[in-house]
Amino acid sequence: MGEESVPSDTKAAVAGAVRQALAEHGYARLTTAKIAAESELSEAGLYYHYDSKDEMVVAFLETAAGFLRRELDALDAEDPETRLRQACDHLFTDRADTERRGVDVAVMELLAHAPHNETLQEPLLALEGDTIDALTEILEDGVTDGTFDESVDPRATAAFLVAAADGATGFYLSLGMDVGESLPDAVGRYVDSLLATAD
Amino acid sequence: MGEESVPSDTKAAVAGAVRQALAEHGYARLTTAKIAAESELSEAGLYYHYDSKDEMVVAFLETAAGFLRRELDALDAEDPETRLRQACDHLFTDRADTERRGVDVAVMELLAHAPHNETLQEPLLALEGDTIDALTEILEDGVTDGTFDESVDPRATAAFLVAAADGATGFYLSLGMDVGESLPDAVGRYVDSLLATAD
DNA sequence: GGCATACGAGTGAGCGCTCACTCACGGCTA
DNA sequence: TAGCCGTGAGTGAGCGCTCACTCGTATGCC
Numbered sequence: 001m002g003e004e005s006v007p008s009d010t011k012a013a014v015a016g017a018v019r020q021a022l023a024e025h026g027y028a029r030l031t032t033a034k035i036a037a038e039s040e041l042s043e044a045g046l047y048y049h050y051d052s053k054d055e056m057v058v059a060f061l062e063t064a065a066g067f068l069r070r071e072l073d074a075l076d077a078e079d080p081e082t083r084l085r086q087a088c089d090h091l092f093t094d095r096a097d098t099e100r101r102g103v104d105v106a107v108m109e110l111l112a113h114a115p116h117n118e119t120l121q122e123p124l125l126a127l128e129g130d131t132i133d134a135l136t137e138i139l140e141d142g143v144t145d146g147t148f149d150e151s152v153d154p155r156a157t158a159a160f161l162v163a164a165a166d167g168a169t170g171f172y173l174s175l176g177m178d179v180g181e182s183l184p185d186a187v188g189r190y191v192d193s194l195l196a197t198a199d
Numbered sequence: 200m201g202e203e204s205v206p207s208d209t210k211a212a213v214a215g216a217v218r219q220a221l222a223e224h225g226y227a228r229l230t231t232a233k234i235a236a237e238s239e240l241s242e243a244g245l246y247y248h249y250d251s252k253d254e255m256v257v258a259f260l261e262t263a264a265g266f267l268r269r270e271l272d273a274l275d276a277e278d279p280e281t282r283l284r285q286a287c288d289h290l291f292t293d294r295a296d297t298e299r300r301g302v303d304v305a306v307m308e309l310l311a312h313a314p315h316n317e318t319l320q321e322p323l324l325a326l327e328g329d330t331i332d333a334l335t336e337i338l339e340d341g342v343t344d345g346t347f348d349e350s351v352d353p354r355a356t357a358a359f360l361v362a363a364a365d366g367a368t369g370f371y372l373s374l375g376m377d378v379g380e381s382l383p384d385a386v387g388r389y390v391d392s393l394l395a396t397a398d
Numbered sequence: 399g400g401c402a403t404a405c406g407a408g409t410g411a412g413c414g415c416t417c418a419c420t421c422a423c424g425g426c427t428a
Numbered sequence: 429t430a431g432c433c434g435t436g437a438g439t440g441a442g443c444g445c446t447c448a449c450t451c452g453t454a455t456g457c458c
Binding site (some may be wrong): 024025026027028029105108109111112113114115116117121124125128129132151152153155156157159160162163164165166167168170171173174175176179182183185186187189190193 | 224225226227228304307308310311312313314315316320323324327328331350351352354355356358359361362363364365366367369370372373374375378381382384385386388389392
């Protein structure tokens with residue numbers, strides 16, 4: 001309750017504060033005091049708008065879902081192959097933007113905690129589902145127009161790619177990039193293998 | 200300190216307790232009381248052997264690394280293609296064994312927390328590195344004997360597969376299997392694409 | 399006796415969340 | 429215009445609880 005009535009700029013501010021606190025300290029050490037410190041509200045002020053810490057986290061997830069979806073929708077290439085390569089670049093290697101990176105860390109944290117916290121499951125499912133949907137669309141387009149082989153299952157392939165991207169993010173963030181340095185090559189090769197065999 | 204001197208059966212018992220507590224409650228709610236409850240020691244008894252909670256977690260990671268390595272070493276097929284498919288089956292779909300599943304959840308929890316806890320990074324790197332090494336070996340064998348295409352980069356491909364497997368585990372455990380149900384097909388297709396083009 | 403192993407019973411710090419209260423501001427009346 | 433009031437927004441202090449970790453003691457074995 002209460003969540004719908006939160007002014008949208010306040011919600012955005014809280015979401016940003018949660019993202020930063022989460023990226024910096026992790027879910028296990030995420031405290032309402034830290035969220036308050038990152039925002040311009042006091043702890044009690046947060047509780048004026050939200051009934052629980054989890055509600056603040058969910059507010060972040062909803063905001064993040066919009067953020068990621070907008071980024072994927074902005075891919076401008078016209079042919080499916082380039083669009084897919086852009087999307088993969090985006091999912092696997094774009095780590096420059098600190099906001100984007102923060103979102104990745106935060107989402108990873110929450111994904112790991114989801115099995116033990118039902119509140120988080122639905123918004124996370126929506127977030128990941130959106131990404132898979134976006135990739136599925138690209139792949140469907142490409143299968144229809146003959147860019148990708150007709151044996152490609154768009155949804156299965158999209159899920160595989162997003163899973164791989166999530167795992168790669170984990171590698172990158174948790175263990176340093178050493179392990180995943182050569183990953184982009186493997187991804188590019190994978191995309192190659194989806195193309196219709198030209199003859 | 201102290202860790203090396205822990206009797207190996209005690210260490211195994213503590214590792215098992217950490218795994219179960221971690222799988223059940225997650226890192227954020229992992230408490231020494233819960234570890235004690237899952238083991239046959241009291242909380243104070245645990246602190247007789249280990250100086251901190253983190254040391255107990257590391258003991259679990261070391262045990263888990265051995266467990267996973269032994270499982271991958273046990274793959275018995277002789278040709279690289281079958282060995283790789285066995286390994287993928289193992290990484291992506293074997294969720295029956297409760298111990299194996301528990302290890303997966305626990306490792307995922309710790310991986311997500313690693314960016315904020317230096318103690319965990321090295322043992323996790325060792326664990327994931329072992330898995331990548333095992334796959335790399337299979338792929339190298341296959342490239343050498345002509346099973347896989349010579350353009351395949353064994354290490355990059357292995358890293359990609361392990362990242363995908365980690366991500367798939369996250370999907371499966373956090374969001375229910377719905378999203379990842381069709382994944383095995385995509386994985387199989389990926390392995391197909393690595394094979395040398397027969398002509 | 400002395401050492402290794404173990405436990406019950408704490409302890410202080412940190413946590414989520416609540417409560418009593420303040421403040422700025424917009425509308426109403428005279 | 430001046431004065432009053434209602435209300436959304438925000439706060440500092442602190443309660444009740446959980447946590448990682450400790451201490452004094454007890455048991456078995458040489």
